[in-house]
Amino acid sequence: MFDTKHTLIALVEDKPGVLNRVVSLFRRRGFNIQSLAVGSSEHPGLSRMTAVVAGDSIIVEQVRKQLDKLIDVVKVSDITDEDMIARELALIKVKATASTRSEIMQIVDIFRANIIDVALDSLTVEVTGDESKMESLIDLLRRFGIKQISRTGRIALTRGITRD
Amino acid sequence: MKKTGAQILCEGLTREGVEVIFGILGGAVLPIYDTLPQYPQLRHILTRHEQGAAHAAEGYARATNKVGVCIATSGPGATNLVTGIADAYIDSVPMVAITGQVASPFIGKDAFQEIDITGITLPISKYNYLVTDVTKLAETVKEAFYIAQTGRPGPVLIDIPKDVQEKITDFVYPEKVNLSSYKITSMGHVAQIRRAARLIDKAERPLIIAGRGIIISQAYDELEELAEKAQIPVVSTLLGLSSFPGKHVLNSGMLGMHGMAYANLAVQNTDLIVAIGMRFDDRATANTGGFAPEARIIHIDIDPAEISKNVPVDVPIVGDVKAVLKVLNKDIEKTDHLEWVSQLEQWKYEHPLMDVGQGDKLLPEYVIRQIYEATQGNAIVVTGVGQNQMWAAQHFTYIKPNSFISAGGLGPMGFELPAAMGAKVGCPEEIVWCIAGDGGFQMTMQELGTIAQENIAVKIAIINNSCLGMVRQWQELFYQRRYVDTKLWNPDFVKIAEAYDIPGIRVRHRDEVIPAINKAMDYLGPFLIDFFVEPEENVYPMVLPGESLARFLEIPKPEVLSK
Numbered sequence: 251m252f253d254t255k256h257t258l259i260a261l262v263e264d265k266p267g268v269l270n271r272v273v274s275l276f277r278r279r280g281f282n283i284q285s286l287a288v289g290s291s292e293h294p295g296l297s298r299m300t301a302v303v304a305g306d307s308i309i310v311e312q313v314r315k316q317l318d319k320l321i322d323v324v325k326v327s328d329i330t331d332e333d334m335i336a337r338e339l340a341l342i343k344v345k346a347t348a349s350t351r352s353e354i355m356q357i358v359d360i361f362r363a364n365i366i367d368v369a370l371d372s373l374t375v376e377v378t379g380d381e382s383k384m385e386s387l388i389d390l391l392r393r394f395g396i397k398q399i400s401r402t403g404r405i406a407l408t409r410g411i412t413r414d
Numbered sequence: 415m416k417k418t419g420a421q422i423l424c425e426g427l428t429r430e431g432v433e434v435i436f437g438i439l440g441g442a443v444l445p446i447y448d449t450l451p452q453y454p455q456l457r458h459i460l461t462r463h464e465q466g467a468a469h470a471a472e473g474y475a476r477a478t479n480k481v482g483v484c485i486a487t488s489g490p491g492a493t494n495l496v497t498g499i500a501d502a503y504i505d506s507v508p509m510v511a512i513t514g515q516v517a518s519p520f521i522g523k524d525a526f527q528e529i530d531i532t533g534i535t536l537p538i539s540k541y542n543y544l545v546t547d548v549t550k551l552a553e554t555v556k557e558a559f560y561i562a563q564t565g566r567p568g569p570v571l572i573d574i575p576k577d578v579q580e581k582i583t584d585f586v587y588p589e590k591v592n593l594s595s596y597k598i599t600s601m602g603h604v605a606q607i608r609r610a611a612r613l614i615d616k617a618e619r620p621l622i623i624a625g626r627g628i629i630i631s632q633a634y635d636e637l638e639e640l641a642e643k644a645q646i647p648v649v650s651t652l653l654g655l656s657s658f659p660g661k662h663v664l665n666s667g668m669l670g671m672h673g674m675a676y677a678n679l680a681v682q683n684t685d686l687i688v689a690i691g692m693r694f695d696d697r698a699t700a701n702t703g704g705f706a707p708e709a710r711i712i713h714i715d716i717d718p719a720e721i722s723k724n725v726p727v728d729v730p731i732v733g734d735v736k737a738v739l740k741v742l743n744k745d746i747e748k749t750d751h752l753e754w755v756s757q758l759e760q761w762k763y764e765h766p767l768m769d770v771g772q773g774d775k776l777l778p779e780y781v782i783r784q785i786y787e788a789t790q791g792n793a794i795v796v797t798g799v800g801q802n803q804m805w806a807a808q809h810f811t812y813i814k815p816n817s818f819i820s821a822g823g824l825g826p827m828g829f830e831l832p833a834a835m836g837a838k839v840g841c842p843e844e845i846v847w848c849i850a851g852d853g854g855f856q857m858t859m860q861e862l863g864t865i866a867q868e869n870i871a872v873k874i875a876i877i878n879n880s881c882l883g884m885v886r887q888w889q890e891l892f893y894q895r896r897y898v899d900t901k902l903w904n905p906d907f908v909k910i911a912e913a914y915d916i917p918g919i920r921v922r923h924r925d926e927v928i929p930a931i932n933k934a935m936d937y938l939g940p941f942l943i944d945f946f947v948e949p950e951e952n953v954y955p956m957v958l959p960g961e962s963l964a965r966f967l968e969i970p971k972p973e974v975l976s977k
Contacts, residue, residue: 263595267544
């Protein structure tokens with residue numbers, strides 16, 4: 251058994267303290283959480299949570315069952331082995347001078363990312379995609395000097411037929 | 415109809431069938447207590463410490479299979495409940511804990527006696543609520559009781575700010591709960607049950623491990639039917655004691671760290687384990703790497719998260735133990751395992767539990783056996799934690815269903831006295847024996863005050879070895895007898911009891927044991943016996959820490975088996 255990244259998606263009650271319960275569970279059971287993203291779902295009163303967890307499949311199955319046991323969790327699925335679409339959003343504020351600005355903009359173009367803020371000494375880039383796309387863009391921008399990065403963590407859905 | 419929050423709470427409690435509440439009042443629950451006299455059907459028992467209230471609620475719940483209720487004020491009152499809530503959580507005991515909270519405008523301001531009790535109890539409760547809106551209180555109480563006693567039972571805490579207790583709203587008690595995210599699988603997967611049945615039919619050396627789930631599900635008859643129809647010997651976990659008749663020919667004792675040698679040998683040699691309502695606790699399995707090396711495992715439990723958590727299983731069946739066994743029992747073939755059963759008999763003969771012999775020494779094992787003899791098993795035994803607990807588990811024969819009450823998972827010393835009190839309140843017709851250690855007894859002995867005030871007729875046996883016995887045993891065996899801080903200077907417990915107007919006797923010699931027990935039984939009210947037992951008596955057998963169940967220390971002084 252070796253550790254792989256698993257993507258779990260959960261529908262949870264949109265109530266105070268629910269995120270706390272989920273995070274507390276990860277801490278208490280010693281599960282390693284790599285990213286967690288939460289937002290409203292298509293059901294009023296329910297949120298959808300995407301968690302990326304590293305571990306062998308036995309541990310991740312424990313995570314799934316423990317999450318499912320929480321009263322506020324409606325449903326949890328490990329969609330790692332399913333046909334899924336996963337995206338992440340990152341905002342990257344990179345140093346830019348008159349001489350580097352156009353080069354940065356070219357790179358951003360290639361990645362189909364957007365410049366969303368321009369200042370005298372910096373550009374802020376918005377990029378969506380999977381983690382490897384994020385990493386390569388960040389790597390390329392690093393030599394210009396990255397001032398700040400903010401990432402959402404992965405959100406995911408299964409492809410095709412509608413399911414929760 | 416308009417009612418205050420406090421009235422709504424009391425209405426809810428009565429509608430949920432609550433008869434008794436254990437608690438202590440304080441500033442943040444005054445509106446609730448002020449309302450209690452309007453509900454004379456709710457008996458309130460004033461304990462001396464909130465830990466006592468929580469353990470008493472547990473004792474009540476464990477003995478009756480009903481929800482135990484405790485109540486405490488905000489801040490320290492609430493934090494004092496924590497040990498009992500944690501214990502109820504790990505041992506799956508249905509409980510509703512009610513705490514007062516500072517008034518809403520003070521929440522988050524570090525007000526006097528403000529504490530985030532929902533935050534504190536998050537990992538040790540099945541669910542908890544902070545009720546900020548009085549119109550939500552009725553449904554919260556309904557949900558709390560539903561969650562506490564369904565599926566795998568557990569404690570639910572309701573934290574109610576003082577102003578919410580006083581606010582007035584229309585009272586409508588909901589007919590049923592609306593919890594779409596809370597689901598219970600109770601029936602068991604038919605195909606899995608069929609697979610299990612075929613494994614049972616084919617097994618040559620099958621073994622049942624019975625856990626507390628049998629007691630929670632009240633599946634005594636179904637367990638007996640399974641064992642008898644397929645002639646499968648039964649070992650039980652600590653908390654599974656009294657789930658299967660102690661004198662049944664197929665009863666093979668308790669497994670685990672201080673389990674009977676023959677029970678552990680059975681586990682290590684079986685080819686099929688049918689684990690029912692148990693969770694493969696490390697004290698039961700010992701080192702899981704060497705656990706039951708030849709066995710395939712069928713695991714029946716209502717909590718899917720218990721499946722393959724500690725030990726990988728071959729056939730998982732998620733469901734209510736009683737419902738699953740009903741189906742399973744129909745499917746299996748009537749068979750026998752004469753060779754295997756006689757092998758177990760052979761192990762029982764070769765590795766008997768110690769003989770308490772005829773010597774002068776006052777052995778704790780002898781005391782427990784005499785309590786059994788005096789009651790003929792017709793009693794509820796409530797234990798503390800440590801040596802007294804293990805001796806009570808080993809040397810009392812549990813004939814009556816659900817007659818052994820003990821804190822297995824958390825192991826909180828001091829459980830015994832308040833839990834015995836709660837058990838006696840829940841089952842006033844039963845004889846309740848509290849088996850205490852001298853260390854644990856002093857953690858909650860102030861509940862003698864509650865026992866005296868309410869005249870709760872528990873019989874208290876202090877197994878007094880003037881030390882923290884189980885820890886001393888570990889120091890003896892694994893720390894070269896360096897007895898660091900395990901020796902206790904004890905007060906005169908008989909005088910302490912007398913100070914509470916509870917009669918007591920100190921017993922120093924073997925020949926005084928039976929008369930003392932008889933005197934306690936003949937007395938109508940609570941009674942205390944302080945048994946001055948051999949200070950360095952150890953609990954055997956003992957599986958060595960880190961080893962498999964196959965490696966245990968037996969009684970170092972071999973004695974002749976008396977049949």
